[in-house]
Amino acid sequence: MPVDEFDVAVLGLGGMGSQTLLHLAKAGCQVIGVDQYFPPHTYGSSHGLSRLIRKGYFEHPEYVPLIERAFELWAALQQQGSQNLWTQCGILEGGPENGTLVQGLQKSIEQHNLDLPIVSAENVARRYPGFNLPSHWQMHFEKEAGFLRPEACIETALGLAKQLGATQSLGHPIEEMTSLNRGVEIVTRARRIIAAKVVLTLGPWSPLWKSHVDIPIRLLHKRLLWFRPSHQNHWIQGNCPCFLFESENQFFYGMPAYDQVGLKLARHDGGVPIQSVHQQVDATEEEHSVLDFAARHFTPSLEHVEQTASCRYSMSADEQFVFGQSPLDPRIHYLAGLSGHGFKFATVLGEVMSRWVLSDELAEDAQFLHRRRFTSN
Numbered sequence: 001m002p003v004d005e006f007d008v009a010v011l012g013l014g015g016m017g018s019q020t021l022l023h024l025a026k027a028g029c030q031v032i033g034v035d036q037y038f039p040p041h042t043y044g045s046s047h048g049l050s051r052l053i054r055k056g057y058f059e060h061p062e063y064v065p066l067i068e069r070a071f072e073l074w075a076a077l078q079q080q081g082s083q084n085l086w087t088q089c090g091i092l093e094g095g096p097e098n099g100t101l102v103q104g105l106q107k108s109i110e111q112h113n114l115d116l117p118i119v120s121a122e123n124v125a126r127r128y129p130g131f132n133l134p135s136h137w138q139m140h141f142e143k144e145a146g147f148l149r150p151e152a153c154i155e156t157a158l159g160l161a162k163q164l165g166a167t168q169s170l171g172h173p174i175e176e177m178t179s180l181n182r183g184v185e186i187v188t189r190a191r192r193i194i195a196a197k198v199v200l201t202l203g204p205w206s207p208l209w210k211s212h213v214d215i216p217i218r219l220l221h222k223r224l225l226w227f228r229p230s231h232q233n234h235w236i237q238g239n240c241p242c243f244l245f246e247s248e249n250q251f252f253y254g255m256p257a258y259d260q261v262g263l264k265l266a267r268h269d270g271g272v273p274i275q276s277v278h279q280q281v282d283a284t285e286e287e288h289s290v291l292d293f294a295a296r297h298f299t300p301s302l303e304h305v306e307q308t309a310s311c312r313y314s315m316s317a318d319e320q321f322v323f324g325q326s327p328l329d330p331r332i333h334y335l336a337g338l339s340g341h342g343f344k345f346a347t348v349l350g351e352v353m354s355r356w357v358l359s360d361e362l363a364e365d366a367q368f369l370h371r372r373r374f375t376s377n
Contacts (some may be wrong), residue, residue: 001192006167007034008357009186009195012176013039014046015150015343016335017201018157024190025164027354032193033166034186036173039153039158043277043313044203046343047150048224050255050264052242053344054145056116058104064112065365066348068103069219073347074223076280081156088146089236089256092128094139096248100244102138109140116140130233130240132299147242147255150343152361157350169193173344179329197357200326200334204277204312212242212326213334215374218315220271223283223338225264226307231300234263242269245297252293262306265290269341277312313340317374321349323362324371 010021013035028250040047044284053074059332078085087290095101109116119127133139136142144361148201162168172188177198179185186193200206206213232238240256240263272281286309294302316322326332335353342349349366356362362370 003192003194004032004167006030006193006195008032008199009034009063009184009193010198010199011186011203012201012203013154013158013168014044014201014203015154015346016338016349016353017152017199018161019346020199020201021350022157022161022164022351023296023350023354024357025161025166027358029358030255031166032169032195033158033161034169034174034188034193036171038170039352040154044205045314045338045340046154046203048264048311049149049151049261049291050147051150051343052091052145052244052253052255053086053148054093054142054242054244056091056093056105056114056140056142056145057108058101059341060104060368061108061111061366062365063345064108064114066345068350070240070345071144071350072088073351077153077156077347078162078202080160083152083156084149085153085156086146087236087258088144090141090143091145091242091244092124092131092139092141092241093244094137094138097138099249100347101244101251103259105140128233128239128241130231130238130298131243133245134299141241145242146241148344153346164217167210172345174273175333179331184329184331185252196331198332199353199357200332200336201353202334202336203338204314206314206334206336211328212332213324213336214327214369215322215324215337216317219274219277220313220315220340221274221279221281221283222266222271222311223286223290224266224309224311225305226264227257227294227302228262228304228306229257230304234298234302247293247297249287252290263302265294265302271313274312283310313341315339319343321369322371323353323356323369341360
C-alpha cells in the first residue's frame with residue numbers, strides 16, 4: 001500500500017474536526033481529515049438539527065472571549081458557504097435567583113459587560129406567551145443568541161476545506177497509529193498516511209484512545225425530543241425564542257419550531273452513563289422529566305412528540321473542554337471532553353487548535369482549558 005504524506009492529519013470530522021481541518025487548510029497546510037463514517041452523521045455528538053449559540057455563559061465566564069470570537073467566525077462561514085447555518089432569534093434564560101444558572105450568568109455579564117437585560121415576569125408573559133414560568137424566576141434575554149444547524153455547519157466546513165486542497169478519507173476506521181521518527185503513521189483499510197503532526201477530535205470515541213487522550217472521559221447518552229406545537233406562540237414565526245431554564249436543580253433547553261422542524265426540548269444535565277457509543281439504553285426517566293417540564297411550563301402545554309433522537313456527551317472531570325497532547329508523542333494533539341456544550345465553539349476551537357499545532361503555542365484565551373489543570377501540584 002503506498003504512503004501518503006501530510007503536514008497534519010485530523011482524526012474525527014465532526015464539529016471540532018471539520019473546523020480544525022478547515023483552519024489548517026486556510027493556513028496552507030497539506031492536511032488530511034479521516035473519519036470512520038461519512039460526516040455529518042448521527043452516531044456521535046455533532047447532530048440534532050439545532051444547537052444553541054449564546055454569549056451569556058453561566059458555565060464559566062472565561063468562555064466569553066472564545067464565544068465572542070466564535071460568533072465572528074460563524075458569521076464569516078455563513079458568508080462563505082451556500083447553506084443557512086444559523087438563526088438569531090434570541091434566547092430567554094433564567095431560573096431561581098440563587099440558582100446555578102442565574103448566578104453563573106451574572107458573573108459572565110459583570111466580567112464581560114454583556115448585554116443581557118433582566119426581563120420582568122410581566123414582560124415575559126406579554127412578549128413570550130408560549131411559556132408558563134414561575135413569577136419569582138429571574139429571567140434574562142440575549143437578542144444576538146440563537147441556534148446553529150450542525151449538519152449544515154459540518155457540510156459547509158468540509159466542503160470549503162476540500163476547495164482549499166484538504167484531502168478527506170471517509171468510511172474507513174483507523175486500524176493502527178504508530179509514532180515513527182519521520183512522523184506518525186496512520187493505517188486504514190484504504191490507505192497509509194504519514195503525518196508530521198496529528199489532531200485527535202474524536203468526541204465520544206476518545207475513551208478508545210486513552211493512551212493518547214490521557215484524561216478521564218465519561219460517556220452519557222442524552223435524549224432529544226421534538227414536539228409538534230399546536231399554537232403559533234411556540235414557532236419562530238410567532239416570536240418564540242430559544243430558551244434555557246433551571247428548574248428544581250435540573251436544566252432544560254430548546255429551540256422554537258421552524259420550517260418543518262418541531263420545537264426541540266431536552267435536558268442539559270442528567271443523562272444515562274454508557275460504556276460505548278452504540279450501547280442501547282433505557283432513557284425513560286429522562287424522557288419523563290422532559291415531558292413533565294413540557295406539560296408544566298408551556299402554554300398551551302406540549303404533548304405531541306413527533307420525533308426523538310439520541311446524543312452522546314463526552315464528559316471531562318470538571319465538565320470543561322480539554323486541550324492536550326499525547327503523553328506518548330507530543331506531536332499528537334487532542335481536543336476532548338466537550339461535555340455537551342461545545343458545538344457552538346467549534347469555529348473558534350478549530351482556529352485555536354490549528355494555530356497551536358502550527359506554532360506550538362496555545363492561545364491565551366484557551367489556557368484555562370489546557371490539560372495541565374488536572375495535574376497535581
